Amino acid sequence: MQITLEVKPYAGVETDALVTYVFEDAESGPVAGRVAEIDAGAGGLLKRLASSGELTGKTLEFTLIHAPAGLKAARLLLVGAGKREGFNGATLRKIAGAALRYLKARSARKFGFLVREDGATAEAAQALGEAFITANFETDKYKTEKKNGKEIESAVVLGYSQGEKAAGEKGLAVGKIIADAQNFTRDLVNEPSNKLTPRILAEKAEAMAREAGLGLEILNEKKIAELKMGALLSVAQGSVEPPRMIVATYTPANAKPDAPVIGLVGKAVTFDTGGISIKPADGMEKMKYDMAGGATMLGAIRALAALKPSVKVICVVPATENMPGGKAQKPGDIQTAMSGKTIEVLNTDAEGRLILADAITYAKQLGVTHIVDAATLTGAIVVALANVNVGVFGSNREFTDRLLASAKAAGEKMWELPMDDEYREFIKGSFADIQNIGSGKGGGSITGAWFIREFAGDTPWIHLDIAGTAWNDDAKPWLAKGPTGVGLRTLVHLVQTY
Ligand code: BES
Ligand code: MN
Ligand code: ZN
Numbered sequence: 197m198q199i200t201l202e203v204k205p206y207a208g209v210e211t212d213a214l215v216t217y218v219f220e221d222a223e224s225g226p227v228a229g230r231v232a233e234i235d236a237g238a239g240g241l242l243k244r245l246a247s248s249g250e251l252t253g254k255t256l257e258f259t260l261i262h263a264p265a266g267l268k269a270a271r272l273l274l275v276g277a278g279k280r281e282g283f284n285g286a287t288l289r290k291i292a293g294a295a296l297r298y299l300k301a302r303s304a305r306k307f308g309f310l311v312r313e314d315g316a317t318a319e320a321a322q323a324l325g326e327a328f329i330t331a332n333f334e335t336d337k338y339k340t341e342k343k344n345g346k347e348i349e350s351a352v353v354l355g356y357s358q359g360e361k362a363a364g365e366k367g368l369a370v371g372k373i374i375a376d377a378q379n380f381t382r383d384l385v386n387e388p389s390n391k392l393t394p395r396i397l398a399e400k401a402e403a404m405a406r407e408a409g410l411g412l413e414i415l416n417e418k419k420i421a422e423l424k425m426g427a428l429l430s431v432a433q434g435s436v437e438p439p440r441m442i443v444a445t446y447t448p449a450n451a452k453p454d455a456p457v458i459g460l461v462g463k464a465v466t467f468d469t470g471g472i473s474i475k476p477a478d479g480m481e482k483m484k485y486d487m488a489g490g491a492t493m494l495g496a497i498r499a500l501a502a503l504k505p506s507v508k509v510i511c512v513v514p515a516t517e518n519m520p521g522g523k524a525q526k527p528g529d530i531q532t533a534m535s536g537k538t539i540e541v542l543n544t545d546a547e548g549r550l551i552l553a554d555a556i557t558y559a560k561q562l563g564v565t566h567i568v569d570a571a572t573l574t575g576a577i578v579v580a581l582a583n584v585n586v587g588v589f590g591s592n593r594e595f596t597d598r599l600l601a602s603a604k605a606a607g608e609k610m611w612e613l614p615m616d617d618e619y620r621e622f623i624k625g626s627f628a629d630i631q632n633i634g635s636g637k638g639g640g641s642i643t644g645a646w647f648i649r650e651f652a653g654d655t656p657w658i659h660l661d662i663a664g665t666a667w668n669d670d671a672k673p674w675l676a677k678g679p680t681g682v683g684l685r686t687l688v689h690l691v692q693t694y
Pocket of ligand 2: 470546
């Protein structure tokens with residue numbers, strides 16, 4: 197799909213559909229501003245639709261008009277954008293993505309998207325680039341019969357003046373970089389575990405790093421053992437597939453000597469059976485997405501390689517299967533992590549925090565000054581926040597506030613949970629320094645976070661629990677069913693604030 201921005205009168209654009217959006221407005225009604233202009237050309241048809249109640253501007257209401265008078269486009273598609281006051285980049289992304297999927301389902305191949313008056317900004321163009329590319333992503337890679345060849349060939353952004361063009365094109369280019377990275381992440385998450393073992397993930401990361409111009413180091417099982425990464429090894433020992441520790445590094449040309457070094461650490465359990473504490477069969481197939489945190493961090497650093505921020509970023513992804521093989525660890529086993537801390541493994545299904553423990557220790561050894569980890573860590577976060585918000589946990593007020601501000605700017609919903617010292621007590625060990633699950637007092641996502649924090653120590657740290665948000669169980673009008681790539685946009689924004 198080709199996406200361009202063109203400065204020309206929208207009425208003369210020959211295309212399968214001209215798309216724009218209308219607001220729910222008590223005073224003017226949905227037909228106002230640029231849409232009133234279109235209405236004048238169409239002989240008042242839109243006003244008639246509005247007074248009949250068919251066109252209201254309600255969010256994601258679609259009104260399709262064929263052969264609209266006054267336009268060269270074959271169709272006019274009006275998408276409801278809700279109330280003007282609440283309109284923002286997140287709404288624009290949703291309605292633009294939904295418009296693309298709506299038109300694709302109706303075999304359109306080309307469309308123009310007209311931004312509204314006062315809407316021709318760099319941010320809007322970025323949101324549109326992001327929306328079109330992420331909405332166009334399909335999960336039919338392994339279907340031999342594709343959706344009968346329905347493909348969008350090109351999208352043109354319209355409504356920018358000559359003076360607004362340069363800013364718009366810059367925004368569009370940034371949006372493309374970020375959305376391509378998000379789809380790279382989603383592609384990895386979508387892969388089933390037989391097609392994406394830890395070794396294959398490492399190969400894919402290597403290919404990505406080569407293409408993006410990133411530094412790359414892969415630790416194999418021998419190197420992992422040499423470095424005494426006992427927590428990661430304890431999870432991996434139940435599988436015949438060896439683990440990998442994937443390290444991708446972005447080094448800016450212009451880093452200041454005292455600049456921070458951001459560590460992006462992502463859980464990549466390519467399949468989580470639960471191990472000896474095995475999971476029920478019902479829904480277990482979904483555990484192929486237990487590597488979404490790692491895929492998100494690889495996608496984020498891929499985007500950063502192209503956006504070139506001025507801080508160094510080190511991405512560390514521990515990759516393993518969690519299997520109940522004959523050599524698997526058993527409940528009660530005590531492991532020594534790379535940091536030297538001993539861990540009593542009371543539940544082998546709480547494996548994400550184990551592999552993150554060693555990844556964080558390694559990241560610190562590599563010199564990171566700030567850490568963000570992302571992980572499909574707990575079912576409890578789905579209970580707390582459903583599939584709406586990412587769970588946020590942090591050890592440093594300033595750093596956490598910065599991330600929450602980035603989430604807002606990037607239009608990703610995130611919600612902070614408390615990290616009071618009381619919760620730390622839950623993981624105090626009886627027979628080792630700490631235990632990997634809480635002692636039955638609830639707060640499952642917080643105990644998981646506290647476990648990881650033990651290894652981050654004094655290094656400012658944030659944990660994102662994406663178990664509820666990394667996977668869409670149902671398709672959304674703007675996004676296919678399956679992997680979402682959540683978190684990536686926020687992380688890319690966060691790094692760029694330094
Ligand atoms: N990968 C799971 C968490 C998960 C659950 C992700 C549901 C996506 C959807 C994680 O490794 C896990 O099994 N967590 C356990 C922890 C428990 C044993 C303390 C859980 O949430 O049940
Ligand atoms: Mn598990
Ligand atoms: Zn898991």
